[in-house]
Amino acid sequence: MHYDFDQVICRKNTNSSKWDNVKARVGNADAIPMWVADGDFVAPDPIRRMLEERVRHGIFGYPYRTDAFRSATKRWILKQHHVELQEEWMVFTTGVVPIIYTMIQAFTEPGDEIIIQQPVYHPFIHAIRDHKRTLSNNALRYENGRYTIDFEDLAQRAARPEAKLMVFCNPHNPVGRCWSKDEVDRVARICAENNVLLISDEIHSDLMLFGNRHTPAAIGNKALEDNTVLCYAPTKTFNIAGLRGSCAVIPNPAIRKRFEYQLLCNNSVQECLFSLPAYVTAYTQCDEYLEQLLPYLEGNVTYLDAYLRAHMPKIRLVRPEATFLMWLDCTALGLDKDALYDFFINRCLVGISKGEGFGAEGEQFVRMNIACPRATLEKALQQMLHVYEQCF
Numbered sequence: 001m002h003y004d005f006d007q008v009i010c011r012k013n014t015n016s017s018k019w020d021n022v023k024a025r026v027g028n029a030d031a032i033p034m035w036v037a038d039g040d041f042v043a044p045d046p047i048r049r050m051l052e053e054r055v056r057h058g059i060f061g062y063p064y065r066t067d068a069f070r071s072a073t074k075r076w077i078l079k080q081h082h083v084e085l086q087e088e089w090m091v092f093t094t095g096v097v098p099i100i101y102t103m104i105q106a107f108t109e110p111g112d113e114i115i116i117q118q119p120v121y122h123p124f125i126h127a128i129r130d131h132k133r134t135l136s137n138n139a140l141r142y143e144n145g146r147y148t149i150d151f152e153d154l155a156q157r158a159a160r161p162e163a164k165l166m167v168f169c170n171p172h173n174p175v176g177r178c179w180s181k182d183e184v185d186r187v188a189r190i191c192a193e194n195n196v197l198l199i200s201d202e203i204h205s206d207l208m209l210f211g212n213r214h215t216p217a218a219i220g221n222k223a224l225e226d227n228t229v230l231c232y233a234p235t236k237t238f239n240i241a242g243l244r245g246s247c248a249v250i251p252n253p254a255i256r257k258r259f260e261y262q263l264l265c266n267n268s269v270q271e272c273l274f275s276l277p278a279y280v281t282a283y284t285q286c287d288e289y290l291e292q293l294l295p296y297l298e299g300n301v302t303y304l305d306a307y308l309r310a311h312m313p314k315i316r317l318v319r320p321e322a323t324f325l326m327w328l329d330c331t332a333l334g335l336d337k338d339a340l341y342d343f344f345i346n347r348c349l350v351g352i353s354k355g356e357g358f359g360a361e362g363e364q365f366v367r368m369n370i371a372c373p374r375a376t377l378e379k380a381l382q383q384m385l386h387v388y389e390q391c392f
């Protein structure tokens with residue numbers, strides 16, 4: 001079937017965080033919401049049909065978790081990334097952020113150091129702070145418009161006895177890097193050599209742009225697998241974030257057991273009735289949706305890049321290799337961070353995520369979610385240009 005990603009659908013008054021909470025979270029109710037990472041596209045037809053059938057049934061009691069998510073995940077990851085996961089490694093969860101929170105509770109103590117790579121998805125930072133653990137920032141290097149990992153610094157941080165856990169964003173939100181096989185292997189090896197447990201958040205791994213290929217961390221090397229937890233979810237890929245379904249892949253049985261025990265202690269063991277069927281449908285029946293989505297997203301990236309270069313050259317797109325989250329380098333505008341965010345949110349009425357939320361390294365940047373119809377992106381860019389031409 002053909003998906004029409006150009007279709008503009010009103011999301012106001014649908015309990016949408018992105019659209020109905022934009023005043024509280026971004027600061028201006030009139031700004032076009034381009035912040036939180038969900039898309040403005042309808043979900044794949046097989047998921048909608050399945051949900052419609054469930055709704056017609058009309059009884060919404062406690063769900064029973066079948067094993068169907070295991071074969072579905074195995075199939076999907078094999079097809080997407082050409083690695084074979086064992087079904088017994090998998091634990092169904094109600095979100096990737098909950099996996100990270102649970103791992104921190106189970107495997108670290110207050111004061112332990114947790115390594116992340118700023119600028120990075122802000123809940124990694126919050127998870128560390130919320131649990132009063134110590135943030136160890138292996139900040140990414142930014143040179144010539146491209147981000148890389150500072151491996152020397154990573155090795156030093158991992159070698160500290162206080163370092164217990166690393167949360168790796170693979171691929172990386174917000175800088176859009178699809179880490180190479182060599183980079184992923186080096187991260188996994190440094191962690192394993194230093195007994196630093198590795199969580200590889202691979203929630204965006206289906207959203208590979210322009211022919212880039214994703215490498216799942218550690219898989220295929222027993223010693224590395226034993227030290228790694230991988231996180232997958234169909235929620236970004238198929239725009240079903242509100243249905244809360246994800247999977248922790250934990251090859252090491254002792255780590256898996258401890259993780260499951262922590263889930264139990266948190267009473268985080270029951271999902272919404274719709275979560276698991278949507279997850280399974282996504283990973284088994286929706287291949288053609290992704291096949292059509294990726295070229296559409298690439299079209300948006302290309303449009304954005306060309307528009308900025310032609311009309312607003314002081315705003316530079318950090319070339320994305322993956323994800324629908326665009327990282328805009330605004331250094332050349334010469335604004336302090338408050339003036340920069342005011343420019344986007346209150347003057348252009350474009351509701352971006354402020355770069356400082358991803359760590360101080362991001363202060364001169366904003367993150368723009370382009371999982372939207374082209375017309376929405378065009379409107380946002382026209383609004384930006386109107387103000388840009390007055391100011392720069």
Ligand SMILES: Cc1ncc(COP(=O)(O)O)c(C=O)c1O
Nearest residue numbers: 037095096097098121173201203
């Ligand atoms: C890197 C990353 N991890 C996790 C999440 C959210 O995961 P969940 O909604 O499953 O908790 C996001 C959402 O933006 C993300 O970008």
